[in-house]
Amino acid sequence: VKGYLQQIEANARLNVFNEVFEQSALAKAADVDARIQNGTVGRLAGMVIGIKDNICYKGHKVSASSKILEDFTSVYSATIVERLLAEDAIIIGRCNCDEFAMGAANETSYFGPVKNYADETRVSGGSSGGSAVAVQANMCHAAIGTDTGGSVRQPASFCGLVGLKPTYGRISRNGIISYASSFDQVGTLTKSVYDAALLLEIMAGADDFDGTLSQKAVPAYAAEIAAPGKKKIAYLQEAISSPGVDPEVKNALITSIEKLRAEGHTVKPVSFELLDYLVPSYYILATAEASSNLARYDGVHYGYRSPNATDLTSTYKLSRSEGFGKEVKRRIMLGTFVLSAGYYDAYYAKAQKVRRLIRQKTNELLAEYDFILTPTAPEPAFELGKTEKDPVVTYLYDIFTVQASLAGLPAISVPAGNNSKGLPLGLQFLTRAFSEQELLNFSEYFL
């Protein structure tokens, strides 16, 4: 713990942690240390973990990197936090992220952007950028993030890590600050597949506090990692034909396809007919859900209250105007618009139907193939400040990650070397619901 604390301090300029839990981390370490002698420690004894600042940890602050929750303290712990602590993980701090997890570059945080350790002029990816760089820069052993439309996988690819988003319903969302509830999933940022498997195994499984969870038994993912055998893989041919994908990202994909073929796997190009609808349907549905979820920040119940308010209406208006950042406001307005009486059918209801088709077509593909292979992101980490310019361009960067989110399927980003500038690249494998074991097996083999 002391070593990691030093590393955090030495690299404070990267802006990774919103808060370091020095006291509670050292106390937990001492407690684990004392119990090591008599062999009563859990399976994560000594594992030092960073958690994204949208995960509640009793008695500690949690802000979602927003001014509106800047001084809010959790009154209970997320189910996953309880499970990690019960296995003796040591939580070292809360990691910077995009405000309310809205973003793909960690540039919407009230606390400023997180810098990439591979090149400090570039973004970390988002929204779990702090969680990613915390692991990339050796500030902890592993980190927990959340992935609504790619927020674990995309920063993992920008930082050269393994980023796993499990099936929707695999890990409890109790105690996770909601962004878009029908998409939000907890995920892991790790250096190895084994760590991802172990953390998943500990966090997954039924929980009375989350009614959307599956009751399926949780496999011993880590112990059961095994050779995958010969697989059938579909790769998205638009990832190679589209001018929007960086040439070195394409090369990484092509090299992997050739390698997999040479090793005896069946790898075929496919075209996803609903490709153009992925990003629009995701942003209609995610913003709609966000506008509803964020209605609770009203300056009355908890969080920031404007000192300039004079009555109830101005309390709502000023607290929200002053408390939320620009991107969050944009999304609340978009979401409110698509849910409004006049436009509900044209946008929200239609996007729901498109989502069903996307799920159906993706599952049809996965009936034939074991995995769908794509780059995780169309480009490697871009320069800081770029996402300021045009939000729609930024939204389009999510093209490869939102399919798994819309379909509720598990997907993983695995490192695929560096480009000529030394920036990490990542590839994504997407698979059938609750086939995390197959995904982990194949990723371990692939690496």
Ligand code: GLN
């Ligand atoms: N970039 C996507 C968004 O802004 C995904 C974010 C996330 O997964 N939390 O919505």
